[in-house]
Amino acid sequence: MRSFFLTTGLLCIPLLVEAFPGMGNTLASIAVKKRDPETPELLADLKTLPDVELTEVGKLIKDILLLENTTGHPEDFETVYKAPGPLGSDECRADTCCVWKYVAEEMENDFKGPTGRCNEFAREAIRLGFHDAGTWSKTQGGGGADGSFVLAGEIARPTNRGLEEINNKMWQYYHKFHKYGAGMADLIQMGATVGAVVCPMGPRIRSFVGRNDSCEAAPEGRLPLASQDAEPLIALFEDKTIDRGDLITLLGAHTIGQQRFEDTTRAGDPHSSTPGVWNTNFYLETPRNDTAKRIFKFHSDVSIAQYQESRDLWGLFSDPVEGLKTWNSGYAATYIRLSVLGVPHINNLIQCTGVLPLRTESYTAPDEKELNEWLNSDRAPMHSKILVIG
Ligand code: HEM
Ligand SMILES: *[C@@H]1O[C@H](CO)[C@@H](O)[C@H](O)[C@H]1NC(C)=O
Ligand SMILES: *[C@@H]1O[C@H](CO)[C@@H](O)[C@H](O)[C@H]1NC(C)=O
Numbered sequence: 001m002r003s004f005f006l007t008t009g010l011l012c013i014p015l016l017v018e019a020f021p022g023m024g025n026t027l028a029s030i031a032v033k034k035r036d037p038e039t040p041e042l043l044a045d046l047k048t049l050p051d052v053e054l055t056e057v058g059k060l061i062k063d064i065l066l067l068e069n070t071t072g073h074p075e076d077f078e079t080v081y082k083a084p085g086p087l088g089s090d091e092c093r094a095d096t097c098c099v100w101k102y103v104a105e106e107m108e109n110d111f112k113g114p115t116g117r118c119n120e121f122a123r124e125a126i127r128l129g130f131h132d133a134g135t136w137s138k139t140q141g142g143g144g145a146d147g148s149f150v151l152a153g154e155i156a157r158p159t160n161r162g163l164e165e166i167n168n169k170m171w172q173y174y175h176k177f178h179k180y181g182a183g184m185a186d187l188i189q190m191g192a193t194v195g196a197v198v199c200p201m202g203p204r205i206r207s208f209v210g211r212n213d214s215c216e217a218a219p220e221g222r223l224p225l226a227s228q229d230a231e232p233l234i235a236l237f238e239d240k241t242i243d244r245g246d247l248i249t250l251l252g253a254h255t256i257g258q259q260r261f262e263d264t265t266r267a268g269d270p271h272s273s274t275p276g277v278w279n280t281n282f283y284l285e286t287p288r289n290d291t292a293k294r295i296f297k298f299h300s301d302v303s304i305a306q307y308q309e310s311r312d313l314w315g316l317f318s319d320p321v322e323g324l325k326t327w328n329s330g331y332a333a334t335y336i337r338l339s340v341l342g343v344p345h346i347n348n349l350i351q352c353t354g355v356l357p358l359r360t361e362s363y364t365a366p367d368e369k370e371l372n373e374w375l376n377s378d379r380a381p382m383h384s385k386i387l388v389i390g
């Protein structure tokens, strides 16, 4: 266990987290309710600040949350930030985004596998962004994108199994970059957007920094379980202002994944036929009955895919021509919402999207034949070359 850590003014005392606390107790209490799909909800200060008091970033995020198409798209494919000086130099310290350029470069290096796919660190980073921010509740408060996942040791909770490697990496980034101004909450969210764009064909999601850190552990029972059905899951996410369509949109991130702990006898099995590649195969394959043997489908994903009201959007994302573009843009907008949950002053955030690597528009697998053989085989899933598919 680590000892004392200073984070933006807070003394983090290592917490002893109970080994297997009760889960899901708040889930049942949240009633399934309908939300007006015409009015996506605003968050925090953006709900009350008059437009004249909004910063450029405040305006941009407000438009993205309301799905308005005036100041910009939730993705930015072009902006490239050039660091004004080396890490630690006065020039670099004078510009908020500068340290983030160095953070993003290091993450890109760590997240790219030898075959050009995004690797296990990228997959875990994307999931970590969700597990830090997604503990927030509209009705009950607490949690949110505040770095507490790492700072307060939430890794010890059963719902967070599979995130050990990225949890350790985040401590390394923190030790290296915190003295130059990078906080844990922002490191986690930057990890999730670098992770997505490092995956071939992934979205280049606008990325913001300036969140405050917290060492207080988030309330338990706020994250979904793969054993749950569509309706309680939809209710759980609605309590985070993430509606059914948003949930379907975020779930597509499973397309890159390879589970290890949901079923340990099948550790390494992927959720689509193309793990480590950001495409819409997850949407195509999850509802079907004739997919490759090794594809591991979560009960939750199948339940949501089969839910009557989900079918139109699920089908739209499955479209082989327009699906990816539609999904990426939707994913970027919804991920931005997720990444600011629980942040009190969204208007004070700063945009550093330019630090992200550029997007890769196409991908050809050098090992396609081998991968397909494995996907249809009974071969031990721990086969190292496949487990760390890279
Ligand atoms: C109904 C909601 C969800 C459930 C029940 C769920 C459950 C799970 C489970 C059980 C795993 C496997 C962990 C392991 O055994 O290693 C997983 C992996 C993953 N989840 Fe989710 N998840 C949900 C929503 C999301 C959302 C909203 C995102 C966000 C962006 C996300 C991103 C990921 C990613 C990227 C992985 C792959 C991790 C890896 O391969 O190491 N999930 N999820
Ligand atoms: C957003 O605006 C651009 C440029 O004005 C336009 O081409 C595009 O169709 C708009 N998209 C939506 C979803 O309204
Ligand atoms: C496949 O078939 C079984 C048995 O008919 C069914 O229960 C299941 O829901 C189907 N779909 C998927 C995605 O497994």
Ligand SMILES: *[C@@H]1O[C@H](CO)[C@@H](O)[C@H](O)[C@H]1NC(C)=O
Pocket (backbone or CB within 6 Å): 210, 211, 212, 343, 344, 345, 346, 348, 349
């Ligand atoms: C962080 O906390 C300070 C002090 O409470 C506050 O002024 C600032 O707006 C907060 N930042 C964000 C992004 O909420």
